[in-house]
Amino acid sequence: MTSTKRVLGLFDATSMVTGNMIGSGIFLLAGYAAAPVSSDFALIMAWICGGVMALLGAFAIAELSTRFPETGGDFLYLHKVFGPFPAFLYGWMSLVIFETGSIAVLALFSAKYVHHFFPASHALSVPMLGTIMVLFFSGIHCLKVEVGSRFQSILTVIKILGIFLMVSLLFGGDSTTADTVKPVVQSDNPFIDFSRALIPIFFAYTGWNVAGYIGGEIHNPRKTLPKALIGGTLITTIIYVIVNLSFLMSVGLAGIQGQEMAPLIALKAVGAESWTTFLSILIFVSVASSLSITIQTAGARVIQAMGEQGVFFQFTAQLHTQFKTPVNAILVQAFWTIVLMFVLDIENLVDSATVVMIMFSALSISTLLKVHKTQSISGGNEDVYRTPLFPLVPVAYIISAIFISWGVIQFHVSQGSILPVWGLAFLGFGSIIYIIWKKWM
DSSP states (O other): OOOOOOOBOHHHHHHHHHHHHSSSHHHHSHHHHHTTOSSHHHHHHHHHHHHHHHHHHHHHHHHHHHHSOSBTTHHHHHHHHHOHHHHHHHHHHIIIIIHHHHHHHHHHHHHHHHHHHOGGGGGSOHHHHHHHHHHHHHHHHHSOHHHHHHHHHHHHHHHHHHHHHHHHHHHHSOOOOOSOOOOOOOOSOHHHHHHHHHHHHHHHHTTTTGGGGBGGGBSSHHHHHHHHHHHHHHHHHHHHHHHHHHHHHHHOHHHHTTOTTHHHHHHHHTTOGGGHHHHHHHHHHHHHHHHHHHHHTHHHHHHHHHHHTTSSOGGGGOOOTTTOSOHHHHHHHHHHHHHHHHHSOHHHHHHHTHHHHHHHHHHHHHHHHHHHHHHHHHTOOOSOOOOTTTTHHHHHHHHHHHHHHHHHHHHHHHTTOOHHHHHHHHHHHHHHHHHHHHHHO
16 A cells, blocks of 8 residues: 655645535525524634634644554544544444435536536436546545645635635625524523524534545654644634624514525625625635535545455555545445435435434544643653643543534424434444454355
């Protein structure tokens, strides 16, 4: 197996973190995050709390990524600390649902925007257009990692500049009352309402750990990774808070509660309706950027690491002799993503694994607790980044993850849904696959 090349610098890694986090969430989920809360202050605090939770995770992952500066991210940390079984289950869920499902959702959403901008594209179905986009981005990231990263950095810069242009329009316009306001259903328990608000916010912040998945390709990872993870998360949190303040300034809390397109409503409220086409393009670029990063990092690198650790087919660990990229892992990821787009209801599939995904993130962070315990016994003193206020930071993240999981379960129960059970079923099936693999492979 050819070794990876450490060619990515601080700007590339930070662009990945920021670009992956700032996807469609801030545009499409802002209204849903606002729906359960009763005041502007509560909404801004919810976005700040989401950012703090992501930052807690970034601090912990910054240490883990410098202790294990290789390719694989959460899979690698779980394998190194807790062994192959929990690592396999994480890799299994990533391959079957977490990452491939997320790629499928982003690809289908992007395809719908292509239909919107190019009527001639209606000759192809949405899944077919999504397939073309998955293959296009997969092809780019099969090339040298520098090529994919430069391409990704350009997309990230474009969408951040676009977001600040939108914000300047909202702050500079004359605010008016929204034309229509949807009725908002709130409970008598503010804690339940706050946890409900954190559900879409959690997804808007998803991706703060992305740089850790390509730790084996980052130059001087022990210095670069902490700066990229923490810096990218801070940048995203600041942007999210500013964007939500611009929504509140332009149209008010009631004007965006429960709305799918809060930015569009806000632009209309300040008389900037002529910029709606620009907004649509901005959302498309944001989604395409997240699609590109997800294809490049989490899913494919987890599949690659699974092959390296012997819990998946070893050919997925092989790197292209010239480009030094995990071409086989990227192609496996693309194949399964395309299958999902044509065969299953992707959004329900991803929703069903929400609780499992959140709890796996907590399990990954918990590896830091065992690492510190083992270190104190062995007397190790590696030259690595140290998580501040240990163990408060990882423990606070784990508690936050449990709180959000409780909110997700409460929400589904209130809707009469059993989607979380399906996620546990996939986890159980993965356990069976692992037993068979260990016995026969």
